[in-house]
Amino acid sequence: MPELPEVEIASRNLSAWTAGRVIVAARTPDLARFEGDASDLAGRRVNSWRRVGKYLVAELEGGLAVLSHLGMTGQWIADAPPERAHQRVVLVLEGAGPQTVSLIDPRRFGWTWILRSADVASHPRLVDLGPDPLSGDLDLEGFQSAIGQGKTALKSRLMNQRVIAGLGNIAISEIGWRARVHPHRACESIGPEEWARLWSATREHLEYVLEVEDGEEIEYQSSAGAKNPFVCYGREGEPCSRCPTLLDRLTLAGRVTFYCPTCQEEAP
């Protein structure tokens, strides 16, 4: 499932493929997950793409924007052949470079909206987003104060996009393992050194995934035969790479957490 790094890579790819180019036409084979008038896009130049939390925002000339969420399985692909299944939105481009970029989304949880640029920041999906761990504006102190000191489990706070934007189930298993902190711990039980490790681990995880997944087409863990690039996520029953213990899994609020029972004590 796309989390911050996958959306960041999509944003960089879309910028490289489309920035400065004119959209000749927009095809929307799946209007059920599309809001706005696709014909408004025709003839407009793409100024830029950026990531906001787990959302993509394209700014077009004339004060129009495209907001895109990848859902569970969505990805934007350059020059997808017509026979490629599950194309939900296709932007046809003028001039040199890829002739099309397509949102491919087998499970159809993705969404696309066309809106005025002036309305992007106040869009209901974006208005309440918390700070972005990759933005450079966030530091250890800001990270810790955003998550807070309450009785709530660390994982619940990290999953909450209003607390911190962009993290998801994969990131939380990875960050917890890297920091040696159990994600189900109550925030109030986490000590200063653990907070420092959690913040470093967050940055390390994001930078690691940006590097290993960089490419024109991301392979999601849910697809058959996908390689697992993660250090802990999805590795239940495999030995921890720090100690001889086998990694385990637990469920909180219906979402699986992977962890090392020795390196990450649930109640220290």
Ligand SMILES: [Zn+2]
């Ligand atoms: Zn371990």
